[in-house]
Amino acid sequence: MKVFIDPPNSLILFDLVERFGHEPLGAMASIQDRIDNIELDLPPMNVTLDDVVKGLKYAGVEVPSGIRGRLALWGPLIDAADAALIMLDPPFNFGCVGCERSNEMVRYLIKRRGIPALSVAYPNTEEEAKAVVGSIKEFLEGLK
Amino acid sequence: MSGERETRLFMISPDSRVTPDQLVRAVHAMGKGVKVKETCYGCLAEGSEENIGEVLAAVRERYPYDVFSKKRAYPAGDPRRCRAEHGTRPGYAQLEAEWESLPLIACGLESCGKGEKHELPPEPEKLPVEDFKKITEAAR
Numbered sequence: 001m002k003v004f005i006d007p008p009n010s011l012i013l014f015d016l017v018e019r020f021g022h023e024p025l026g027a028m029a030s031i032q033d034r035i036d037n038i039e040l041d042l043p044p045m046n047v048t049l050d051d052v053v054k055g056l057k058y059a060g061v062e063v064p065s066g067i068r069g070r071l072a073l074w075g076p077l078i079d080a081a082d083a084a085l086i087m088l089d090p091p092f093n094f095g096c097v098g099c100e101r102s103n104e105m106v107r108y109l110i111k112r113r114g115i116p117a118l119s120v121a122y123p124n125t126e127e128e129a130k131a132v133v134g135s136i137k138e139f140l141e142g143l144k
Numbered sequence: 145m146s147g148e149r150e151t152r153l154f155m156i157s158p159d160s161r162v163t164p165d166q167l168v169r170a171v172h173a174m175g176k177g178v179k180v181k182e183t184c185y186g187c188l189a190e191g192s193e194e195n196i197g198e199v200l201a202a203v204r205e206r207y208p209y210d211v212f213s214k215k216r217a218y219p220a221g222d223p224r225r226c227r228a229e230h231g232t233r234p235g236y237a238q239l240e241a242e243w244e245s246l247p248l249i250a251c252g253l254e255s256c257g258k259g260e261k262h263e264l265p266p267e268p269e270k271l272p273v274e275d276f277k278k279i280t281e282a283a284r
Contacts, residue, residue, distance in 0.1 A: 133252025
């Protein structure tokens, strides 16, 4: 099954979803598509004006273009997902994935689609890590 | 998505005794015809989806709790991304933050492998409004 991960470029979530036998849907595939098939290089993620227009499907016109640009990348992944795995407040939530308004919108889109989703808090101790990895394993194995 | 190229990032957990050099030699020795680039955190491997899949399975089998992996959008050694070329693309700060967390995840995976069960700790309860009022008024 296709599992959308949030944060969408997380190494930890991508690895865990693959280990437990599913296909992770992360930002890397969308970005690779924009890197391999470009006419003009537009740092940092080759998001074009067309993408921002496509983002209108997921967020209103009054929403900042940065959020719409991100949703143009991640929105189609949420549409294609059969389930979602969300990690709340990870310490690496900064930079391009650190926009809280975008993240709220992503969580809202997942909820609106009604697909099975698991939200876990970021573990800070070994006990928490064991519980979090255990619950992720249980969730992913239950999807089969 | 373009199915021709797949670039994989292999990251070694900081509490592991495996070195990037050992990992690169192990991937080369598999003889799958993939391009491998040694990095400070592990290595990058690039090739066809099929070959990279075989490399990934072999690396997981050999280093189950030492090496973690994800796809990478940019090709290995892309000057737009490579720090040696002063690449301007973001992402390394996040990788570094995740790298620090890998021992915790490895510990969780080991525990799952042994079949141990752990309950998630209960969420801290919210402070009742009346108690909060008392706290704020006590400071008057």
